[in-house]
Amino acid sequence: xxxxxxxxxxxxxxxxxxxxxxxxxxxxxxxxxxxxxxxxxxxxxxxxxxxxxxxxxxxxxxx
Amino acid sequence: xxxxxxxxxxxxxxxxxxxxxxxxxxxxxxxxxxxxxxxxxxxxxxxxxxxxxxxxxxxxxxx
Numbered sequence: 001x002x003x004x005x006x007x008x009x010x011x012x013x014x015x016x017x018x019x020x021x022x023x024x025x026x027x028x029x030x031x032x033x034x035x036x037x038x039x040x041x042x043x044x045x046x047x048x049x050x051x052x053x054x055x056x057x058x059x060x061x062x063x
Numbered sequence: 064x065x066x067x068x069x070x071x072x073x074x075x076x077x078x079x080x081x082x083x084x085x086x087x088x089x090x091x092x093x094x095x096x097x098x099x100x101x102x103x104x105x106x107x108x109x110x111x112x113x114x115x116x117x118x119x120x121x122x123x124x125x126x
Contacts, residue, residue, distance in 0.1 A: 002065040002115045024113040047110035050087040050120065052065045057113065 003036050003055065009048060010061045017043070017059065024057065031059065066099050066118065072111060073124045080106070080122065087120065094122065 006024070008017040018041055023034040030042045049058040069087070071080040081104055086097040093105045108122040 002118060004113075004115055022115045026111060047113065048089060050067075050110065050113070052067055052085045055065060 002052070004052075004057045005055060006033060006057045006059060008043070008045060008059045008061060014058065017041075021057065065115070067115075067120045068118060069096060069120045069122060071106070071108060071122045071124060077121065080104075084120065 003020040003022050005016065006018045006021045007014045018033050018035060020036040021033050022036055024047060025032055027042070030044050031047070033041045033043065043059065045059040045061050047057065048060040051057075066083040066085050068079065069081045069084045070077045081096050081098060083099040084096050085099055087110060088095055090105070093107050094110070096104045096106065106122065107125050109125060110120065111123040112121040114120075
C-alpha cells in the first residue's frame with residue numbers, strides 16, 4: 001500500500017500532521033486530506049515535497 | 064513500490080509528464096522530479112493533487 005505520513009512545516013519546524021493518507025487535493029481554497037479509513041482533514045497549506053519511497057509528504061503552511 | 068506517474072495540467076489539459084517518479088521537491092524555484100532510475104527533470108510547476116492509491120500525482124504549470 002502507498003498511504004503516506006503527512007508532515008506540516010510551520011515556522012521552521014516539521015511536525016507530523018496525519019497518517020495513512022491516500023488522497024490530497026485542493027478543495028475550497030484549502031487542501032483536503034483523506035486517510036485510508038475515510039477520515040478527512042482540511043488545512044490551509046500547500047504541498048511542498050513528496051518522498052514516495054519513504055511514504056512521506058511535506059506540507060507547508062500558507063502565510 | 065510506491066513510484067508514481069506524474070501528470071501535468073496545462074491550459075485545461077492533463078498530460079503524462081514522467082513515470083516511475085519517487086521524489087518531487089522544490090529546488091532553485093522549480094520542482095525537481097527524480098525517477099526510480101535516477102533520471103531528473105526540472106519543471107516550473109506546483110504540486111496540485113496526490114492520488115496515492117492510484118499512484119498518480121498532478122502538477123500544475125505556473126502562470
